[in-house]
Amino acid sequence: MIALITSIIAAAIRIATPLTFAGIGEAINEKSGVINIGLDSIMLSGAFVSFYVCNKTDNILLGVFAGLISGIIISLFHGYLAIKGKANQTIIGLALNFFALGLTSFLFLVGFGTSTELPTCRIVSNISIPLLNKIPILGEVVFSQNIFVYLLFLTIILSYIIMYKTSWGISLISVGENPKAADTAGIDVKKTRYLACIINGLLGGLAGSYLTLAQLGFFMENITNGKGYMALVAVILGKRNPLGIFLAALVIGVADATQIRLQTAGIPLPSEIFTMLPYFVAMIVLLFSIKNNKDPLALGTPYERNAR
Template sequence: MSETYLNFAFIITVLQAAIRMSTPLIWATMGGIFSEKAGVLSIGMEGILLVGAFGGFIGAFYTGNLLLGVLIAMLAGGITAAIYGYLTVKIGGSQAVVGTALVLFAAGITGFLYRAIFGVSSNLTNVGMFSDLKIPVLSRIPYIGSILFEQNVLVYLGFMVVLITWFTLYRTAWGLEIRSIGEHPEAADTVGLNVNLYRNICVLISGLLGGIGGAYLSLANANTFVEMMSAEKGYMAFAIIILGKYNPLGALLGCLLFGFADALQLRLQASGINIPFQFLLMLPYVLTLGVTASAGRAEKPAALARPYKKN
């Protein structure tokens, strides 16, 4: 390999990008973990990311405020998740089928609305974009300072959400109740827990967090909306949850792994390396599949994807 790909500046650039590339996955996986710990598949996360990206873009475009754009993205993600929760938790529809249908609907409706509002043009409509926020003192730490502490606010919040998710699920009574519903809803019901209410709340949380992940795509990773810009990240988040064994900290490592692979393939393409770009595009998925296959079996919540009907 050429010295270009081994020099320190190249490595630092890849690691900086890896943090950014992993951020939408972090938001999506944390939301998905809440949902799946309660027994509801997060297979519709791809659609939630997409409507979040569109909602964030539209919100920022019409209000001129990025934070309002994020709030509107959360609203869009929450509404999408609420629909999913109603059809699966309340009515008892197949979570896999409804989730897949939701993704297809999100792809269609966001593309239709974008074209209806902005027309069909090769020129993309742009909005503002979250800028990097340097953390005083910490950003000056040699090497790691520029990697970890020169990111935008959604990156910092994403890492905080990982800790909040872990603490909530494993160190609070509410988290214990969520996990008990995902493992044995009948037993949870007998002690007075409203199983379907808990599940709907967790699905709603997944939509709110996934909506922020979508907003990151259109307001931090880019400054516009592009049809299908979620680019299978929702499906990857679904796989990362399994890779991380349904634990927020394990899922964080999976997100960073995928983010690193994605950043590496992009930087290698930009450097002009003599490898067909199609092979480089495969790198994140091949790496993630390889790690998932070698990680061993993950113990999923016992009642995952199983509707609950109170007797």
């Protein structure tokens, strides 16, 4: 029983990792007042570019790097249309999802053809931390994961410090809550928002790299399959707090890991009953998280200096 629970939690962490990466990026983006529903597009492009580069060069580091760049490009494009173009941010994010899905599917088919053999790439191996991995339960759950998971723990701590303990974090929040006041206080609203977009692209790209370079080792059409939206659930549920987002992603991860277990357990029920579980959990959990909803006041509204 303990072995089962341990393995489910370990799997939940692996499922939660990309959601948390992307979620923290989105949280920073939203704190600045820009909402990007197109997390899926960032992850998808990160996943594809990472895979492509890693497949061609056999260099994982180079693959991750390229994935980050592609994520940043997509996120900056969203930022440009939202901040400069003052377009509806939700709609643009949505459109970016279509665009990225089309682009990655097209380039994948052009680059690798439609052979029956799935093209693959190297994936990162698990690193067991000596001594710590001997701790019962925790050793397997936390200290025998791949480099991305360790990077995730670092990102959670760092982003927490940046958001709540640095002056840039305060500018970030003020730009999202009251851009006019922030502008009056001498904070460059646009620069802060663009920087938040870059961070979102970076972390979203990393989430994408994780999918292809750590979890799967291959790419296929629509590989994210709605994970970007799941990350958005984690953002709302975690109230845009890095640690909260991780815990929220873990809840989704546990639901998903459990349903995979149940599917393979040989219970004579249609498998869809189990595959629906994470989506139900997401909706129900959202319903219980609505008390004291603290959206940044300027979320989704472009800043105009001369507007009244």
